[in-house]
Amino acid sequence: MRRIAELARLRISAREETTFASQLSEIVDYIDQLREFDNGAASLEDSDAASDAADNDIPRPADAAGPADREGPTLLDQFLDNAPASLDRFLLVPQVKATPGGDE
Amino acid sequence: MQPATAEELAAAIRSGERNAVDTVEAAFARIDEVDGSVGAFLELWRDEATERAAEIDSRRDEGLPLGPLAGVPTALKDNLSLAGHELNCGSRILAGYRAPYTAGAVERLVAADAVPVGRVNMDEFAMGSSCENSALATTRNPWNLAMAPGGSSGGSAAAVAAAEVPLALGSDTGGSIRQPAAFCGVVGVKPTYGRVSRYGLVAFASSLDQIGPLARNVRDAALALGAIAGPDPRDSTCSEEPAGDFLQPIENGIEGLRVGTIREVRTSALAGDAARGFEQALEALARCGAELVEVSVPLIETAVATYYVLANSEASANLARFDGSRYGHRAAGARSLTEMYTGSRSEGFGPEVKRRIILGTFALSSGYYDAYYGRAARIAGALRQQFTEAFEQAELLVTPTSPGGAFRLGERVDDPLAMYLSDVFTTPTSLAGIPGISVPCGLDSRGLPLGLQILARPFADGTALRAARAFERETGFECRPEPVP
Numbered sequence: 001m002r003r004i005a006e007l008a009r010l011r012i013s014a015r016e017e018t019t020f021a022s023q024l025s026e027i028v029d030y031i032d033q034l035r036e037f038d039n040g041a042a043s044l045e046d047s048d049a050a051s052d053a054a055d056n057d058i059p060r061p062a063d064a065a066g067p068a069d070r071e072g073p074t075l076l077d078q079f080l081d082n083a084p085a086s087l088d089r090f091l092l093v094p095q096v097k098a099t100p101g102g103d104e
Numbered sequence: 105m106q107p108a109t110a111e112e113l114a115a116a117i118r119s120g121e122r123n124a125v126d127t128v129e130a131a132f133a134r135i136d137e138v139d140g141s142v143g144a145f146l147e148l149w150r151d152e153a154t155e156r157a158a159e160i161d162s163r164r165d166e167g168l169p170l171g172p173l174a175g176v177p178t179a180l181k182d183n184l185s186l187a188g189h190e191l192n193c194g195s196r197i198l199a200g201y202r203a204p205y206t207a208g209a210v211e212r213l214v215a216a217d218a219v220p221v222g223r224v225n226m227d228e229f230a231m232g233s234s235c236e237n238s239a240l241a242t243t244r245n246p247w248n249l250a251m252a253p254g255g256s257s258g259g260s261a262a263a264v265a266a267a268e269v270p271l272a273l274g275s276d277t278g279g280s281i282r283q284p285a286a287f288c289g290v291v292g293v294k295p296t297y298g299r300v301s302r303y304g305l306v307a308f309a310s311s312l313d314q315i316g317p318l319a320r321n322v323r324d325a326a327l328a329l330g331a332i333a334g335p336d337p338r339d340s341t342c343s344e345e346p347a348g349d350f351l352q353p354i355e356n357g358i359e360g361l362r363v364g365t366i367r368e369v370r371t372s373a374l375a376g377d378a379a380r381g382f383e384q385a386l387e388a389l390a391r392c393g394a395e396l397v398e399v400s401v402p403l404i405e406t407a408v409a410t411y412y413v414l415a416n417s418e419a420s421a422n423l424a425r426f427d428g429s430r431y432g433h434r435a436a437g438a439r440s441l442t443e444m445y446t447g448s449r450s451e452g453f454g455p456e457v458k459r460r461i462i463l464g465t466f467a468l469s470s471g472y473y474d475a476y477y478g479r480a481a482r483i484a485g486a487l488r489q490q491f492t493e494a495f496e497q498a499e500l501l502v503t504p505t506s507p508g509g510a511f512r513l514g515e516r517v518d519d520p521l522a523m524y525l526s527d528v529f530t531t532p533t534s535l536a537g538i539p540g541i542s543v544p545c546g547l548d549s550r551g552l553p554l555g556l557q558i559l560a561r562p563f564a565d566g567t568a569l570r571a572a573r574a575f576e577r578e579t580g581f582e583c584r585p586e587p588v589p
């Protein structure tokens with residue numbers, strides 16, 4: 001489970017690991033009943049029931065930068081307002097390449 | 105006396121008999137009076153709502169036409185975007201996030217002149233059946249404050265049941281509108297997948313999520329669904345067919361309509377009060393002139409397991425975006441990007457969200473993909489096919505909404521599987537993409553509401569509403585929770 005949590009970018013405490021392990025194993029046991037119902041036939045992925053409207057792919061202004069004379073904050077302003085850290089028009093994040101001793 | 109319905113309020117505001125401003129102020133007064141004990145609202149938008157109401161009144165005074173929901177105070181679930189307002193999805197990880205745009209369904213609601221008055225509580229990222237997974241507040245069932253309101257749209261259902269607002273929007277992925285509606289004695293509609301735009305709804309499981317209304321009666325739910333349904337090019341899964349008027353044919357009754365019960369439902373989890381309530385509901389449907397038939401949907405018993413694989417797989421992908429880089433909570437002191445991701449997510453997500461992400465990641469992981477995700481997708485396809493065949497024998501299908509009435513707060517928090525099993529009758533509908541309505545069908549022996557679930561063919565939402573209305577007329581249920589008179 002530690003490996004799956006790592007893949008999901010989650011750190012779990014020792015206490016969480018114990019609780020989750022027993023809860024998840026009960027859930028997975030329950031899910032395993034599906035084995036006897038799987039005849040390998042129809043798949044949801046083959047089904048056409050969900051409508052999937054295609055867009056006309058015509059360029060539209062994204063309002064990302066916004067015209068200079070537009071009133072109020074642009075989408076980009078609002079996007080950056082939501083960011084935990086930014087500099088000019090960019091998001092700030094820690095360095096991508098891990099420091100020695102960091103994970104991965 | 106029952107509080108005025110959304111339909112009555114809008115008509116009175118349109119005719120000038122009452123003002124939108126007074127109506128909105130009355131809603132806030134009611135919220136101030138009872139929400140301390142109910143705990144439905146996370147935030148109130150008093151100034152903006154009053155301004156919007158004043159603007160509606162002045163348009164009317166100028167002789168301009170008003171929309172079908174003119175001045176109706178409406179609550180929004182905390183996963184629906186309203187530009188400029190905070191949106192948390194019941195989670196700490198989205199603390200401080202402000203929606204930069206408005207959801208398609210909310211835009212339509214406002215275009216119909218409804219007045220959003222605030223956002224209401226929900227299970228974190230809509231994962232839960234009791235509202236207890238909210239990291240932000242505890243919501244109580246207005247019928248008994250020691251009971252759960254249901255979930256995940258528990259705040260929406262509780263606010264409507266407590267007569268704080270006549271109308272709320274919720275979202276339903278595996279029962280999140282219908283089950284809380286049943287627990288709180290109100291009407292909840294999960295429309296056909298694709299009937300309502302999901303643009304601006306924070307995604308949980310994109311192949312299942314759908315927005316819908318909760319109201320005190322079927323006519324109000326139909327009015328609201330008519331307002332929010334319809335095409336939206338910003339959601340590619342949204343049907344291009346116009347929605348039409350759900351209210352106009354709603355009184356036409358169900359004389360001669362074939363209504364099917366599902367054999368596997370009647371023989372399975374159904375017992376006690378829920379079984380008795382369901383049998384009485386069938387008698388009421390027969391008195392309405394419905395022809396009761398029995399159909400078989402054998403795979404229905406696989407729905408909970410199938411649902412939890414598919415929904416959590418999709419959730420594990422959809423929730424990957426919450427990593428501390430663009431919005432919400434960021435862990436302090438991370439030395440690398442990976443550390444920031446892991447730290448932010450671990451601090452920001454609550455235990456149920458973590459469990460589900462882990463389960464979904466497992467189901468999609470190399471070596472397990474076909475045995476879990478692949479298998480669940482195959483079974484969901486077969487289940488959908490079985491529903492299609494069942495609908496050849498009946499125009500509508502009915503089940504109880506939930507295997508029982510509301511359970512006690514705290515009762516199931518440590519037993520996720522028991523919590524999941526309360527979705528046994530709602531998840532099949534979600535997997536099949538069909539519309540499902542929960543309409544109150546009386547009280548159990550503890551005095552708590554039970555719900556009847558009415559299912560219809562894809563895009564026959566109107567037929568389900570018509571049946572719900574006939575049933576409501578026949579049974580005359582009144583939402584009068586004693587703790588919040």
